[in-house]
Amino acid sequence: MRRSPRFVRFIAVGIALAILVTLILTFVFPEQPNYSRAQVFGFVGIILVTVFIGLSAAVAIGVDRASSRRARTVVMTTSERVEGDAEISADVKPGDGSAN
Numbered sequence: 072m073r074r075s076p077r078f079v080r081f082i083a084v085g086i087a088l089a090i091l092v093t094l095i096l097t098f099v100f101p102e103q104p105n106y107s108r109a110q111v112f113g114f115v116g117i118i119l120v121t122v123f124i125g126l127s128a129a130v131a132i133g134v135d136r137a138s139s140r141r142a143r144t145v146v147m148t149t150s151e152r153v154e155g156d157a158e159i160s161a162d163v164k165p166g167d168g169s170a171n
Contacts, residue, residue: 076134085127089119 093116097108106114 075138076131078128078131081127081131081134082124085123086120088127089123090116092123093119 093112096115096119097112102108103111
């Protein structure tokens with residue numbers, strides 16, 4: 072059985088990281104007279120969220136490809152096991168299920 076990564080979770084983590092990096096970049100640098108911090112946060116956020124979504128999707132695809140290379144095909148056979156009374160009547164043919 073092959074388990075593939077959840078792409079939405081990878082992308083959600085990418086968005087969260089982008090917002091965190093945007094917050095840090097917005098408040099680390101001094102405020103510009105032409106732009107407020109909210110405008111800088113919005114502009115930088117749009118760019119970084121787009122970039123981080125692409126990067127996180129690429130990482131998810133890489134993890135998916137790596138897991139598919141290691142996946143093995145397993146064939147499972149079952150055998151029928153009869154519980155209870157093991158006596159079979161002489162009139163019943165095995166596999167037939169009917170009496171003569």
